[in-house]
Amino acid sequence: MTLESLIPLLVILPLGGFALTALVGRRLGKQAHWVPVLAIFAAWIIAMALTFQTLTGAAPLLPGSEDAHGYAVHWFTWIPAGDFVVEVGFLIDSLTACLLIVVTTIGLLVHIYSVGYMSHDPGYWRFFAYLNLFMFSMLLLVLADSWLVVFVAWELVGLCSYLLIGFWYRRRSAALAAKKAFIVNRVGDIGFALGIMAIFVNTGASAEGATMNIRLSIHRMLELGDANPIPLFAVALLVFAGAMGKSAQFPLHVWLPDAMEGPTPVSALIHAATMVNAGVYLVARSNELFASAPDAMVIVAAIGIFTAILAASIAMTQTDIKRVLAYSTLSQLGLMFAALGVGAFTAAIFHLMTHGFFKGLLFLGSGSVIHAVHDEQDMRRMGGLAPKIPITYATMLIGSIAIAGIPPLAGFFSKDEILAESLKFGFWWVTGIGLFVALLTAFYMFRLMGLTFWGAFRGPKAIWDRIHESPRVMTIPLILLAIPSIFLGLFLGLPLGDSRIHQWLAPIFHHATEELLSLPEEAYALFGVDGVLILASVTVAAIGVVLAWRFFGADLGSLHLPARPERVREISARPGLAFLYRASLNKWWFDELNHLLFIIIGGRIAAALWWFDREVVDGTVNEVGQLTVGAGRGLRRVQTGRVQNYALGIAIGLIVMAGSYLILAGNPR
Amino acid sequence: MRSKILPILLALIVLGAVLSIAGLMLVLLGQDWEDALFWILAAVMLGAALLVVTMRDIIRCGLAMIVSFMALAGIYVLMGAPLLGAAQVIVYIGAISVLILFAIMLTQTKDAPSRLVFQTQAVPAAIAAVVVAVLIALAVSATDWAELSERVRLATSVMSRVLFEQFVFPFEIVSVLLLAAVIGGVFLAKREPGGPS
Amino acid sequence: MSNSLDAYLILSGILFAIGSFGFLARRNAISMLMSIELMLNAVNLSIVAFAAFSSLPDAQAQGSVIALMVMAVAAAEATVGLAIVIAIYRNKKTPLVDEYDAMSR
Numbered sequence: 001m002t003l004e005s006l007i008p009l010l011v012i013l014p015l016g017g018f019a020l021t022a023l024v025g026r027r028l029g030k031q032a033h034w035v036p037v038l039a040i041f042a043a044w045i046i047a048m049a050l051t052f053q054t055l056t057g058a059a060p061l062l063p064g065s066e067d068a069h070g071y072a073v074h075w076f077t078w079i080p081a082g083d084f085v086v087e088v089g090f091l092i093d094s095l096t097a098c099l100l101i102v103v104t105t106i107g108l109l110v111h112i113y114s115v116g117y118m119s120h121d122p123g124y125w126r127f128f129a130y131l132n133l134f135m136f137s138m139l140l141l142v143l144a145d146s147w148l149v150v151f152v153a154w155e156l157v158g159l160c161s162y163l164l165i166g167f168w169y170r171r172r173s174a175a176l177a178a179k180k181a182f183i184v185n186r187v188g189d190i191g192f193a194l195g196i197m198a199i200f201v202n203t204g205a206s207a208e209g210a211t212m213n214i215r216l217s218i219h220r221m222l223e224l225g226d227a228n229p230i231p232l233f234a235v236a237l238l239v240f241a242g243a244m245g246k247s248a249q250f251p252l253h254v255w256l257p258d259a260m261e262g263p264t265p266v267s268a269l270i271h272a273a274t275m276v277n278a279g280v281y282l283v284a285r286s287n288e289l290f291a292s293a294p295d296a297m298v299i300v301a302a303i304g305i306f307t308a309i310l311a312a313s314i315a316m317t318q319t320d321i322k323r324v325l326a327y328s329t330l331s332q333l334g335l336m337f338a339a340l341g342v343g344a345f346t347a348a349i350f351h352l353m354t355h356g357f358f359k360g361l362l363f364l365g366s367g368s369v370i371h372a373v374h375d376e377q378d379m380r381r382m383g384g385l386a387p388k389i390p391i392t393y394a395t396m397l398i399g400s401i402a403i404a405g406i407p408p409l410a411g412f413f414s415k416d417e418i419l420a421e422s423l424k425f426g427f428w429w430v431t432g433i434g435l436f437v438a439l440l441t442a443f444y445m446f447r448l449m450g451l452t453f454w455g456a457f458r459g460p461k462a463i464w465d466r467i468h469e470s471p472r473v474m475t476i477p478l479i480l481l482a483i484p485s486i487f488l489g490l491f492l493g494l495p496l497g498d499s500r501i502h503q504w505l506a507p508i509f510h511h512a513t514e515e516l517l518s519l520p521e522e523a524y525a526l527f528g529v530d531g532v533l534i535l536a537s538v539t540v541a542a543i544g545v546v547l548a549w550r551f552f553g554a555d556l557g558s559l560h561l562p563a564r565p566e567r568v569r570e571i572s573a574r575p576g577l578a579f580l581y582r583a584s585l586n587k588w589w590f591d592e593l594n595h596l597l598f599i600i601i602g603g604r605i606a607a608a609l610w611w612f613d614r615e616v617v618d619g620t621v622n623e624v625g626q627l628t629v630g631a632g633r634g635l636r637r638v639q640t641g642r643v644q645n646y647a648l649g650i651a652i653g654l655i656v657m658a659g660s661y662l663i664l665a666g667n668p669r
Numbered sequence: 670m671r672s673k674i675l676p677i678l679l680a681l682i683v684l685g686a687v688l689s690i691a692g693l694m695l696v697l698l699g700q701d702w703e704d705a706l707f708w709i710l711a712a713v714m715l716g717a718a719l720l721v722v723t724m725r726d727i728i729r730c731g732l733a734m735i736v737s738f739m740a741l742a743g744i745y746v747l748m749g750a751p752l753l754g755a756a757q758v759i760v761y762i763g764a765i766s767v768l769i770l771f772a773i774m775l776t777q778t779k780d781a782p783s784r785l786v787f788q789t790q791a792v793p794a795a796i797a798a799v800v801v802a803v804l805i806a807l808a809v810s811a812t813d814w815a816e817l818s819e820r821v822r823l824a825t826s827v828m829s830r831v832l833f834e835q836f837v838f839p840f841e842i843v844s845v846l847l848l849a850a851v852i853g854g855v856f857l858a859k860r861e862p863g864g865p866s
Numbered sequence: 867m868s869n870s871l872d873a874y875l876i877l878s879g880i881l882f883a884i885g886s887f888g889f890l891a892r893r894n895a896i897s898m899l900m901s902i903e904l905m906l907n908a909v910n911l912s913i914v915a916f917a918a919f920s921s922l923p924d925a926q927a928q929g930s931v932i933a934l935m936v937m938a939v940a941a942a943e944a945t946v947g948l949a950i951v952i953a954i955y956r957n958k959k960t961p962l963v964d965e966y967d968a969m970s971r
Contacts, residue, residue, distance in 0.1 A: 703869075707873070711877050714877075714881065715877075715880060715881065715884065718881055718884045718885070718904055719884060721884075721888060721897075721900055721901070721904060722884055722885075722887055722888030722891070722892065722897070722901060722904075727894055727896060727897060730897060730900060731900065734900050734903065734904070737904070737907075738907070741907055741911065744874075744877075744911065745911075745914060748874070748914055748915065748918045749918055749926075750914055750917075750918065750926075750930045750933075752930065753914060753930050753933055753934065756934055756937060757937070760937045760938070760940075760941055761903070761907070761937065761940075764941055765903060765940065765941055765944045768944060768945065768948055769896060769899065769900060769903075769944065769948065771948075772896055772948040772951060772952060773896055775952050775955070776895075776896065776951060776952060776955040776961040778959070778960060778961065787891045787892065787893065788890075788891055788892070788893055788964055790890065790891065791890075791891040794886075794887055794890035794891040795887055795891065797886070797887075797890065798883040798884065798886050798887035798890070799883065801879075801882070801883045801886060802879055802880050802882075802883035805875075805876070805879030805880075805882070805883070806876050806879055806880075809872055809875045809876055809879065810872055810876070814871050814872075814919070823918075823926045823927060823930060827926075827927050828926075828927045828930050828931065830927075831924060831927035831928060831931055832927075832931045832934070835924075835928070835931075836928075836931045836935070839935055840935075843935055843938045843939065846938070846939065846942050847938060847941065847942050849942070850941075850942030850943070850945045850946050851945060853945070853946050853949065854945040854946055854948070854949035855949075856949075857946070857949035857950055857952070857953050858948075858949040858952040858953060860956075
C-alpha cells in the first residue's frame with residue numbers, strides 16, 4: 001500500500017462519513033459526531049503525509065514538468081465518448097498541497113469545535129453529515145485534474161453552502177440567505193460553465209481533439225495562441241466570473257454577509273477558510289491562462305482591490321460581530337484577487353493560507369463569544385468580556401493582531417508581500433489602495449475588540465452573571481489555530497527575498513511570471529523599496545490600531561483607555577462623514593439596487609412576458625380552436641332538416657356541373 | 670257574384686285573344702297552321718304551368734294543372750302520337766289530377782288566405798330555375814342532332830305491336846307496380862282504428 | 867317551328883324549369899307534388915320529341931311506349947305520395963312542409 005494509493009481515500013472517507021451519518025445519524029443522537037470526526041482525522045493524516053512528501057520534493061516528478069513534484073493519479077474513466085474522453089483523476093502538486101494544509105486542518109478543527117458548539121442543537125447529526133459532505137466536495141475540488149470534475153465539485157460546494165447556511169431552516173431569514181447564496185453563486189457559475197465550454201471549443205480546434213484535463217487543455221490553448229476560436233481573454237474572464245461568484249467579489253458579493261445566518265462553525269469553515277478560497281485556487285490553477293491575457297488580469301486586479309476597499313468601508317460601521325468578520329473576509333479576498341491580478345500568484349496563495357488560519361480563528365472565537373453571552377450577536381450589547389472569557393479573549397486578540405498586519409505575526413508577511421509585488425510590477429494604485437485598506441482593517445478589528453472585550457458590559461445583568469468560558473472542546477481548536485496565526489508567516493515568509501513558500505510554488509508559477517508576463521525579478525532590497533514598504537504597512541496598521549483605541553477604548557496590559565462613544569457619534573455626524581457613515585451602514589445600498597433591478601424591474605418584465613404568453617401565444621392557440629368551433633357552428637346551418645333546401649342544393653349542384661361542362665368543353669356551334 | 674263571373678270572363682277574354690292571334694298568324698303572316706297550333710298550345714301549356722306554381726289557392730292550381738295537361742296532350746297529337754295524347758288525357762287528367770284534388774280536399778286547413786305562398790328560399794329557387802332553363806336551351810341549341818327534317822307520324826297499330834311484343838314484360842311489371850301503389854296508398858291513408866278522424 | 871326538334875326540347879326544358887321552381891319554392895306539400903307532375907310531363911315530352919324525330923326504324927314506337935310507362939309510374943308515384951301527405955296531415959294537422967321540423971333543433 002503506497003501513499004499514492006491512499007489518495008482516493010481523501011475523498012472517499014468524507015463521503016463515507018456523510019453517507020453513514022445521513023443514514024443512521026438520527027439514531028446515534030449525541031454520538032453522531034464520532035464517525036465524521038474520525039473520517040476527517042484520517043483524511044487529515046493522509047493529507048499531511050502527502051503534503052510533506054510533495055513539498056519536500058520526495059514525491060515523484062509530475063509528467064510534463066522538470067521541477068514540479070507531486071502525484072498524478074488516474075482513478076476512472078468517466079465519459080468515454082469516441083474521440084472525447086473525460087478521465088477522473090487526482091493531481092497533487094505544491095499548489096494543491098498548500099490548499100490541502102488549509103482545508104484539512106481547519107476542517108478538522110471546525111469539526112471538533114462543532115461538537116461543543118452544536119451540542120444543544122436537535123439537528124446535531126444533520127450538521128455533521130453536511131459538514132462531511134462539504135469536506136468531500138472541497139477536497140474533490142482541490143484534488144481534481146479535470147475541468148468537469150472541478151465543476152461538479154464547484155456545484156457540490158455551493159449546494160453544501162446552501163444546506164449549511166439554511167441549517168436552521170425554520171428561520172425565515174436563514175432560508176432566504178441560503179437561497180440568496182445559491183442564486184448569486186449560480187450567476188457566477190454560468191460564467192464558469194461558459195468558460196469550460198469555451199475551453200472545449202478551443203482545445204477541440206487543435207489536431208489532438210478536445211481535452212478536459214486542466215494542465216493539457218491550458219497548454220494546448222497556449223500553443224494555439226491567436227488561432228483559438230474563442231480568444232483567451234474571454235476564456236479567462238469567464239473563468240474569473242465563476243471565481244467571482246464563489247469568492248464573493250463585486251458585484252456578486254451580496255451573499256456573503258447574509259450567509260452569517262448559518263451556525264458559526266459554518267461561517268468559519270466555509271465562508272472564511274475553504275469555500276471562498278475556491279475562486280482564488282481556480283485562478284491560481286489556471287495562472288498560465290490568465291498570464292496569456294494580461295488585460296484580463298488587470299480587470300481581476302481592479303475588481304479585487306475595489307471589493308477590498310468596498311468591504312472594508314462597510315465593516316467600519318457594522319454592529320453584528322459576525323458581519324464585521326464577514327466583510328473583513330470579503331476585503332481580504334479582494335486583496336488576494338488583487339494579488340493574482342498583478343501577477344503575484346505566490347503572494348496570493350501565501351495570504352490565502354495565513355488568512356484561512358487567522359480568519360478561522362476569529363470566527364470560531366466569535367462563536368465562543370456568542371456562546372458565552374447566550375446567543376447575542378450585537379456588539380452594542382457586549383463589552384468588558386475579557387476577564388470572563390480569557391482564552392477566547394487571548395486567542396481573538398492574537399487573531400486581530402495577525403489580521404491587522406503587525407509583525408511578526410502571520411498577516412504582516414503575506415499582506416506586505418502583496419503590496420510589495422504590486423508596486424514592483426507597476427500597479428502603484430493597487431499598492432496605494434491596499435495600504436488604505438490595511439489601515440481600515442486594523443481600525444475595524446480593534447473596534448471589534450474594543451466593543452466586545454474592553455470597557456463596560458452594556459447588556460442585561462442577568463446575562464452578565466451567566467457568562468462563562470466555553471468548554472475545552474471549543475477552546476482547544478482556538479488555541480490550535482492561534483499557533484499558525486503567530487508562526488505561519490515566519491515559517492513561510494522567511495528568508496526574505498527567497499521565502500520558503502516562494503520555493504514551494506515557483507515550479508507552478510514561474511512559467512507564467514517569467515516567460516508569459518515577463519515580470520521583473522528584482523533582488524530583495526531591504527533598504528530600498530521593500531524596506532520602505534515594510535515601514536509604510538506597519539505605520540498604517542499602527543495608525544489604525546491607535547485610532548480604534550482612541551474611539552473604542554483599550555484595556556491591554558498597562559494601557560487603559562476609555563471608550564468614547566459620544567466622540568464617535570459626533571464625528572459620524574459631521575457633514576461630509578455623515579453620508580459616508582450612512583452609506584457604510586447600509587452596505588452602499590447594493591441589496592436595494594439588486595432588489596430594484598431584478599425583483600422590481602425584472603418582475604415587471606416577467607409580468608409583461610407572462611401577459612404576452614397568456615394573451616398572444618395562448619390567445620392564438622385558443623383562437624384557432626375558436627375558429628374551428630365557429631366554422632362548425634356556421635356550417636351547421638346548412639343542415640336545416642328541410643328537404644326543399646336540400647333539393648335547392650341539388651339544383652345548384654346540377655347548374656354548376658352543367659355550366660362548367662358547357663364552359664370548359666366549349667360550344668361546338 | 671261578381672267574383673265568380675269575373676274570372677270566367679277573364680278566361681274567355683284570354684282565350685279569344687289567343688285564338689285571334691293564331692288566326693292573325695295564319696292569315697296575315699301565312700304561316701303553316703301546324704306552326705301556329707304549336708305556338709298556341711305551347712303558350713297555353715307554359716302559361717298554365719306558371720299559374721300552377723304561382724297561384725295562392727291550391728284548388729285553382731290544380732285546375733290550372735289540368736289545363737296544362739290538356740295542352741300537352743294537344744302537343745302530343747301534333748307530334749304524331751295520338752294514342753299518347755289520349756293516354757295523357759285519361760291518365761293524367763282523369764286519374765292523377767282527380768286524385769290530387771281529392772287530396773287537397775282532405776288536407777284543407779282553416780286559415781287559408783293569410784298564409785305565405787312561397788318559402789324563404791323562393792328567390793334563389795327562381796334564379797336556379799331560370800338558370801336551368803337557360804342552360805338547357807344553350808345545350809340543346811348547341812348540339813347537332815342527327816335528325817330527320819320531318820317528323821314521322823306514328824300509327825297506333827305499330828305502337829301497340831311494339832308495346833305487346835317488345836315491352837310486354839315491362840307492361841306486366843307496371844301493372845304490378847300500380848297494384849302495389851294502390852294497396853300502399855290505401856294502407857298509408859287509412860285511418861287509425863279508434864284514432865282521431 | 868313545329869318541325870324542329872330544338873323547339874320541342876326547349877319547350878320541355880322551360881316546363882321542367884317551371885316545375886322545379888314550384889317544387890323548390892312552394893310551401894304546400896301537394897303543390898310540390900303537382901310541380902313534380904309537371905317535371906315528369908316535361909321529361910315525357912322530350913322523350914316523345916326524340917322518338918318523333920329519330921331516324922331509327924322502331925324508335926318512334928319505342929319512344930311512345932316508354933312515355934306510356936313513365937305515365938303509369940307517375941300515376942303510381944302520385945298515389946303513394948298523396949297517401950303519405952294525407953297520413954302526415956293527420957299527424958301534424960298542416961300540409962305545409964316548412965312546419966315539418968321535428969328533426970331539427
